[in-house]
Amino acid sequence: MNMKERIGYVVGGTLRSNLRVRLTCKPDTVQEGSFVVIDGTPYLFYSLVTDLQLGATDPRFADEQFEQRIDPRLAQMLLGQTLYTNIEIMPVLMQETAPDDQLSTGDEISHPIPVKTIPEHHSIVRMAHQGDIEAIFGSVEKKGNFVVGTTREQELPVCIDLEKFVKRSSGIFGATGTGKSFLTRMILAGLIHENQASVFIFDMHNEYAFDRNDPDTGGRITGLTSKFKGKLQAFGLGPSPMVSGNALSSLMIAESDIEPEDILLLSKELNLRETTDATLNALFSSKGTQWFTFFKGLEPGKRITIDEEGEKTEFAADSVEGWARDAGIHPEAAKALHTRLRKIFNKDYIIADNKKAQDSLKTIIDYLQNGRHVVLSFGNYESDLDYLLVANILTRRIREAWVQQTNDYNSHHDKPKPRSLVITVEEAHKLMTGEMASQTIFSTIAREMRKYFVTLLVVDQRPSQIYDEVMSQLGTRISGWLGDDADISAVLSGLSNKDNLRGMLAHLQEKEEVLLLGWGVPMPLPVRSRRYDDEFWQTLLKNKSKAAGNQSESDLKAVLGF
Amino acid sequence: MHEMGRILRADITSCVVGTWFERVTEPYFGAMVRILAAEGYHIFGIVYDIQVADDGLVRQLLSAEGLDPLILEDNRRNRNVPVEISVLFIGYLSEGTILHLLPPRPPLSLDEIHVCSAEEKRAFTTASASFGYFRHLLRNEDLPTGELLAAHLHDLGEVNSPGWLQQAVQELIVLLRDDYPRLMALMSALGDANLLSEARQ
Numbered sequence: 001m002n003m004k005e006r007i008g009y010v011v012g013g014t015l016r017s018n019l020r021v022r023l024t025c026k027p028d029t030v031q032e033g034s035f036v037v038i039d040g041t042p043y044l045f046y047s048l049v050t051d052l053q054l055g056a057t058d059p060r061f062a063d064e065q066f067e068q069r070i071d072p073r074l075a076q077m078l079l080g081q082t083l084y085t086n087i088e089i090m091p092v093l094m095q096e097t098a099p100d101d102q103l104s105t106g107d108e109i110s111h112p113i114p115v116k117t118i119p120e121h122h123s124i125v126r127m128a129h130q131g132d133i134e135a136i137f138g139s140v141e142k143k144g145n146f147v148v149g150t151t152r153e154q155e156l157p158v159c160i161d162l163e164k165f166v167k168r169s170s171g172i173f174g175a176t177g178t179g180k181s182f183l184t185r186m187i188l189a190g191l192i193h194e195n196q197a198s199v200f201i202f203d204m205h206n207e208y209a210f211d212r213n214d215p216d217t218g219g220r221i222t223g224l225t226s227k228f229k230g231k232l233q234a235f236g237l238g239p240s241p242m243v244s245g246n247a248l249s250s251l252m253i254a255e256s257d258i259e260p261e262d263i264l265l266l267s268k269e270l271n272l273r274e275t276t277d278a279t280l281n282a283l284f285s286s287k288g289t290q291w292f293t294f295f296k297g298l299e300p301g302k303r304i305t306i307d308e309e310g311e312k313t314e315f316a317a318d319s320v321e322g323w324a325r326d327a328g329i330h331p332e333a334a335k336a337l338h339t340r341l342r343k344i345f346n347k348d349y350i351i352a353d354n355k356k357a358q359d360s361l362k363t364i365i366d367y368l369q370n371g372r373h374v375v376l377s378f379g380n381y382e383s384d385l386d387y388l389l390v391a392n393i394l395t396r397r398i399r400e401a402w403v404q405q406t407n408d409y410n411s412h413h414d415k416p417k418p419r420s421l422v423i424t425v426e427e428a429h430k431l432m433t434g435e436m437a438s439q440t441i442f443s444t445i446a447r448e449m450r451k452y453f454v455t456l457l458v459v460d461q462r463p464s465q466i467y468d469e470v471m472s473q474l475g476t477r478i479s480g481w482l483g484d485d486a487d488i489s490a491v492l493s494g495l496s497n498k499d500n501l502r503g504m505l506a507h508l509q510e511k512e513e514v515l516l517l518g519w520g521v522p523m524p525l526p527v528r529s530r531r532y533d534d535e536f537w538q539t540l541l542k543n544k545s546k547a548a549g550n551q552s553e554s555d556l557k558a559v560l561g562f
Numbered sequence: 563m564h565e566m567g568r569i570l571r572a573d574i575t576s577c578v579v580g581t582w583f584e585r586v587t588e589p590y591f592g593a594m595v596r597i598l599a600a601e602g603y604h605i606f607g608i609v610y611d612i613q614v615a616d617d618g619l620v621r622q623l624l625s626a627e628g629l630d631p632l633i634l635e636d637n638r639r640n641r642n643v644p645v646e647i648s649v650l651f652i653g654y655l656s657e658g659t660i661l662h663l664l665p666p667r668p669p670l671s672l673d674e675i676h677v678c679s680a681e682e683k684r685a686f687t688t689a690s691a692s693f694g695y696f697r698h699l700l701r702n703e704d705l706p707t708g709e710l711l712a713a714h715l716h717d718l719g720e721v722n723s724p725g726w727l728q729q730a731v732q733e734l735i736v737l738l739r740d741d742y743p744r745l746m747a748l749m750s751a752l753g754d755a756n757l758l759s760e761a762r763q
Contacts, residue, residue, distance in 0.1 A: 060742050071756075
């Protein structure tokens with residue numbers, strides 16, 4: 001080992017807690033979260049720095065400033081020997097080192113496994129180098145590996161395995177301004193480029209599809225459709241959607257697609273009462289999928305005369321109160337719900353023409369099932385109400401299509417295997433919060449993992465607001481800086497070594513640093529995230545042509561959007 | 563190299579040498595000395611004390627008045643009691659090998675003792691990279707360790723390289739870093755000895 005790489009040696013610690021290492025270099029050479037390797041025998045221990053501590057053989061050496069009392073050179077020598085820095089490191093993975101004869105014969109070298117023992121005293125600790133990064137996170141050259149960033153100290157590229165990434169739902173978190181959207185764009189670009197899965201993006205703020213100006217720098221941000229023409233189709237909500245001057249394919253929602261749970265999810269936005277659940281159940285029980293159309297058609301307060309003189313009246317059967325009377329629902333509850341649902345009745349993207357709406361939805365599903373990708377821009381419908389309603393309905397319908405295809409595939413061997421689908425959900429906490437969260441389609445997808453080949457990519461700034469069960473099911477988690485303790489705890493839910501990771505997460509730089517976590521990455525690691533700029537696209541497109549050269553005909557067709 | 567005296571008494575760690583007034587100018591505090599033991603090996607030591615004891619005649623002379631300077635000089639040079647030089651053993655040379663260990667046996671009475679030459683000093687102090695002989699100097703807490711080491715290193719700085727001197731200081735700091743008072747006394751003494759000054763290098 002090059003002595004310049006050495007940063008210290010093991011002086012103590014336990015398997016359950018952490019190992020202590022005496023630094024032999026300047027303290028600022030390492031940082032919390034640095035990726036270090038213990039050169040033990042016969043194992044390499046891949047570890048993370050979790051803490052740095054200043055120490056002294058006697059506290060008095062640290063307390064006094066000797067330069068003023070004795071010869072400065074003597075003082076320097078004295079302090080060099082009596083003051084020291086220890087680092088705490090958390091070994092995460094270990095790998096058997098290959099004997100020289102094994103290397104020469106080309107025998108299979110062991111893979112990294114979770115740490116089960118500890119190195120000897122005085123084992124040498126060094127910074128990880130390119131080979132270590134590749135041993136853990138994979139080679140940049142390997143198909144399916146996507147460079148998500150670089151190590152902070154040596155700027156070595158760190159990959160995530162996209163094939164593994166799409167096997168479970170994932171999350172990208174970070175406070176506002178930490179670069180979540182840029183990172184999401186890059187990962188989506190990687191998924192599209194590597195053809196690992198079809199991607200469906202709920203683009204609430206119209207920022208993924210088309211080029212736009214960066215409000216912070218004034219520069220131009222490249223939209224995904226600019227780089228993936230033919231592979232990625234942009235849809236817009238409403239009858240004639242336009243985003244950034246671009247006309248989009250229209251997506252309409254059929255009234256028959258709206259279910260009571262879609263309305264319950266909007267309890268906060270519509271200020272619904274506790275009686276809503278019973279009213280909706282009565283509507284759905286009596287009218288089935290036509291409940292929405294039926295309820296919309298009722299006239300509140302409409303009365304009819306019931307005697308010949310025309311003096312006695314009662315609520316008509318096609319009035320809200322009349323239906324409530326007949327269904328055994330309190331008229332005021334039904335009336336209140338009808339009043340509140342007017343916000344939805346008036347939406348012009350919800351139409352009674354089921355065929356027209358179903359066609360646009362079917363087009364989207366066909367695109368996705370055939371290996372293409374879809375961005376749904378919300379255009380001017382940027383309210384939470386629009387987003388929650390449409391995201392819930394569409395996701396449910398898309399999943400139903402995948403469930404059907406998966407069941408066909410499982411029962412008939414000649415049916416094609418469903419293509420993996422990643423549904424990207426921004427502002428996810430709005431869709432997965434509170435008591436209702438466990439019943440939404442998003443929780444269902446998160447729990448199912450990849451049973452039906454559909455997973456979520458959750459993008460959010462308030463992970464603490466997301467239902468615990470969903471959070472704990474997220475495989476890969478990529479988190480930027482979070483200021484709130486509850487948010488940090490939420491990102492770490494279901495993971496081991498939370499206390500160590502908490503510090504790393506809290507001390508990330510506000511921009512361009514993220515922590516990779518969870519099942520989808522071999523070990524946690526803070527990285528400097530890749531920049532979303534021209535260089536990113538040049539690198540990606542260069543690899544694209546290289547990757548295309550190694551693909552089969554069917555893969556190539558998929559890449560080209562056929 | 564002149565004989566500077568002979569052994570008066572000795573044990574396994576140290577000895578006392580008797581010498582005469584006119585030879586007292588040769589050994590000095592912190593000087594390295596060599597004893598040719600009767601059994602053929604050479605014992606190395608460091609002078610850590612020089613005692614000029616009184617006797618009855620000196621006491622009488624001190625109380626007398628108006629003494630002739632010639633009488634004073636005569637009593638200084640021709641004393642009944644020798645000047646005693648205390649030497650701490652720090653190693654020995656046997657069959658061409660220098661060891662920073664205590665000698666197998668102490669020297670015998672009246673064995674000769676010599677001040678080391680520059681070559682002998684260099685050979686002994688560079689025989690081991692680990693400065694093993696320092697432990698003999700640090701073991702006895704009654705010794706003026708700081709002063710003794712400062713004098714010794716000052717002496718050795720003349721014959722060894724600046725790099726050796728720095729390594730020696732580093733080693734002493736390592737050996738004493740858990741003993742704050744002694745280390746600080748040593749640092750203070752080393753500072754006063756101006757050991758690492760530009761001029762010396």
